[in-house]
Amino acid sequence: MNLTTRAQRYLRLDLTIEDALPTRMPVYVNSVAYLFGAATMMALAMIVASGLALALGGPTWYHANRVGHFFNSVHFWSVQLFFLAMILHFTTKFFLGAWRDGRWLTWMVGALMLGVGVFTGLTGFLLQSSWDSQWIATQAKDAMNAAGIGAVFNTMDAGQVLTLHVAALPVALLAFLALHIFLIRRDSPVRPYED
Numbered sequence: 001m002n003l004t005t006r007a008q009r010y011l012r013l014d015l016t017i018e019d020a021l022p023t024r025m026p027v028y029v030n031s032v033a034y035l036f037g038a039a040t041m042m043a044l045a046m047i048v049a050s051g052l053a054l055a056l057g058g059p060t061w062y063h064a065n066r067v068g069h070f071f072n073s074v075h076f077w078s079v080q081l082f083f084l085a086m087i088l089h090f091t092t093k094f095f096l097g098a099w100r101d102g103r104w105l106t107w108m109v110g111a112l113m114l115g116v117g118v119f120t121g122l123t124g125f126l127l128q129s130s131w132d133s134q135w136i137a138t139q140a141k142d143a144m145n146a147a148g149i150g151a152v153f154n155t156m157d158a159g160q161v162l163t164l165h166v167a168a169l170p171v172a173l174l175a176f177l178a179l180h181i182f183l184i185r186r187d188s189p190v191r192p193y194e195d
């Protein structure tokens with residue numbers, strides 16, 4: 001069986017159209033425990049949209065222009081919202097035991113997104129190139145060396161930090177998110193524990 005036929009069979013059996021674009025949800029999803037994933041995703045959408053504006057306008061625009069300042073603030077505050085929502089998300093998923101019944105991969109992909117998110121935040125701070133950020137860069141360089149990844153990730157290399165922050169890490173995050181959502185759609189939201 002060739003790859004296309006295998007993909008067809010997989011999608012037909014594992015991801016029906018009602019799974020991909022559901023019109024109805026199980027009644028237990030109507031709870032705050034299932035809300036924070038969507039909140040995290042919305043914050044991420046705002047981060048990406050405002051980040052694109054910053055990257056296109058450049059630092060002379062977002063440091064000097066009032067509209068640029070606004071987009072800079074939107075970017076910063078949606079990051080705060082993103083991490084707050086993500087912490088609430090994985091805490092509620094932890095108490096729901098949401099890795100049950102074969103959902104371990106959804107959990108692991110989520111954990112990876114947490115890691116990628118932290119590195120994206122770190123590279124964002126490094127990009128500011130203020131005194132604070134230079135201090136963080138020198139300190140984080142020692143941490144990366146101690147962790148054994150200093151040879152591939154140099155926090156004091158502005159070019160590498162920029163590429164990681166505006167391209168590599170966001171693309172990785174969005175790819176993991178696509179997989180996260182695919183798995184949830186395929187497996188359906190986890191049931192609450194029986195009383």
Ligand code: HEM
Binds near residue numbers: 108
């Ligand atoms: C970029 C960060 C993240 C985004 C945008 C995100 C998004 C979502 C969304 C939209 C859902 C479905 C709605 C819901 O149940 O809340 C979900 C479910 C889930 N998330 Fe995340 N998530 C993120 C990070 C994480 C992290 C860090 C973990 C855990 C380490 C995690 C574990 C899970 C699990 C296990 C489910 C499945 C729940 C179920 O099957 O009912 N997620 N996520």
